Amino acid sequence: MASPKDLKYTRTHEWVRLDGETAVLGITDNAQNELGDITYLELPEPGDSVSSGEPFGVVESVKAASDVYSPIDGEVVERNDEAVDAPELINQSPYEKAWLVKVKVSDPTQLDALLSNDDYDQFAGEQIG
Amino acid sequence: MVSFAGWNMPIQYTGILAEHRAVRTAAGLFDLGHMGQVSFAGPDALAFLQWTTTNDVSALEPGKAHYALLPNETGGVVDDIIVYRQPEGQDGYMVVVNASNRERDVAWWEELRSRRDDFDVGIQDISNELGMLAVQGPVAETITSRTVDVDLSGIDNFSWRRADVAGVSTMIARTGYTGEDGFEFYAANEDIGIIWDALLKAGEQDGLVPVGLGARDTLRLEARMPLYGQELGDDISPYEAGLGWAVKLEAKEFIGREPMAQIKAAKPPRRAVGFTTVGRTAAPRSHCPVIVDGKDVGYVTSGxxxxxxxxNVGLALISREFAGVGKSLQIDVRGKLIDAEQVKTPFYKRDDG
Known part of the structure; x- marks a missing residue:
């Protein structure tokens, strides 16, 4: 499925939506599909900081555990406890219900380096190819 | 798809959870073409298998099978295997081995044969000619009965016989690796697809689905069936792995018998235990360290x-003094200590099983 147009994407299969100074982070539909049934989610607490290019959480499926990387620097202001309690939400609704964390962004220009939906779809398509 | 012992195999068809659930509640169909089969024939086939495997092959009636280990000479295990005695009217045995061990198993058997001149036995790797598949689950028998020309109630657990499926000749065995009732089929490579199609067609109405390697692993783990390379290895004795029941020290002489007897008599220093984690946590995986009171006491073999x-469930190989149902452990999962409790195994046992 084509990725939503209003989001930015990473080559490690996360998505970002900038909402003023706050960025909402999640993993892509393509990522949840590759991981399979997700059974456990580990996320930072509000107040924790995240750094660009560094893992901030773990998404675990029956198959394996995978790190989730932050594309930006900032401080976690909210985490999605609903998704932590019901990790299968990531399989069902990766772009809506299963956002992972909201981050107060230190430098919004960091988002400029991220992929558009078209670029991401092409990148992901080549990877799976 | 994933490459496994040179085979391209699906980890999952639709999803591990759904496939797993299908096997526990209805039935699943497994393509096991990667598994190895070795035939033993000739006047000394029995004597040779007695000498090179741990279970008592002389106790096998025609058409019966048992689980056994292929021992090394130091008390460890080269592979875990199923030995099938050919049905009435046919001589010899077929041994099913793990895909990843096939070549070294055959090399080991050939080496052992060459050490003695008194064994007249033919060893033939027939893996490339044979296909293998399995139907497992509570309705496996109902589904299979629609496709075969024999009465399945006549095939007991760990038995096999010849049958026809969709006009194709096959050996059908009541064996498996899931903890459910079910059958495994062995047929010529060019015919196995016909059997697959016939079973799938006969079982769709009852929820039969193809099952990949992912669910095969979670199913066998719940039933506490060992996986070679994790629960078993060259440096793990059957007594540590909890498989002493498949070693018949008293019944016969065999390769590796002496070191195994010594390990048993001295009580092995490690023991395989089952555990579950407390609360919602990351899943312990194989090789995660096991900690008690800050001390490293072993490692997870499967989780x-x-x-x-x-x-989360798992098996761990830990120092004997820390083993015991109800005792606590901690598992180091990616640097975080997770609380776990030792529990009885198997984790899952079917109602009539």
Whole structure:
């Protein structure tokens, strides 16, 4: 499925939506599909900081555990406890219900380096190819 | 798809959880073409298998099978295997081996044969000619009965016989690796696809689905069936792995018998235990260290989220003094200590099993 147009994407299969100074982070539909049934989610607490290019959480499926990387620097202001309690939400609704964390962004220009939906779809398509 | 012992195999067809659930509640169909089969024939086939495997092959009636280990000479295990005695009217045995061990198993058997001149036995790797598949689950028998020309109630657990499926000749065995009732089929490579199609067609109405390697692993783990390379290895004795029942020290002489007897008599220093984690946590995986009171006491051999129990389960090989149902452990999962409790195994046992 084509990725939503209003989001930015990473080559490690996360998505970002900038909402003023706050960025909402999640993993892509393509990522949840590759991981399979997700059974456990580990996320930072509000107040924790995240750094660009560094893992901030773990998404675990029956198959394996995978790190989730932050594309930006900032401080976690909210985490999605609903998704932590019901990790299968990531399989069902990766772009809506299963956002992972909201981050107060230190430098919004960091988002400029991220992929558009078209670029991401092409990148992901080549990877799976 | 994933490359496994030179085979391209699907980890999953639709999803591990759904496939796992299908096997526990209805039935699943497994393509096991990667598994190895070795035939033993000739006047000394029995004597040779007695000498090179741990179980008592002389106790096998025609058409019966048992689980056994292929021992090394130091008390460890080269592979875990199923030995099938050919049915009435046919001589010899077929041994099913793990895909990843096939070549070294055959090399080991050939070496052992060459050490003695008194064994007249033919050893033939027939893996490339034979296909293998399995139907497992509570309705496996109902589904299979629609496709075969024999009465399945006449095939007991760990038995096999010749049958026809969709006009194709096959050997059908009541064996498996899931903890459910079910059958495994062996047929010529060019015919196995016909059997697959016939079973799938006969079983769709009852929820039969193809099952990949992912669910095969979670199913066998819940049933506490060992996986070579994890629960078993060259440096793990059957007594540590909890498989002493498949070693018949008293019945016969065999390769590796002496070191195994010594390990048993001295009580092995390690023991395989089952555990579940406490609360919602990351799943312990194989090789995660096991900690008690800050001390490293062993490692996880297999671990996963159990779809049936809806919590993490695992097996660990730990120092004997820390083993015991109800005792606590901690598992180091990616640098975090997770609380776990030792529990009885198997984690899952079917009602009539």
């Amino acid at each position: 996963a989220f159990s779809p049936t129990l809806q919590k």
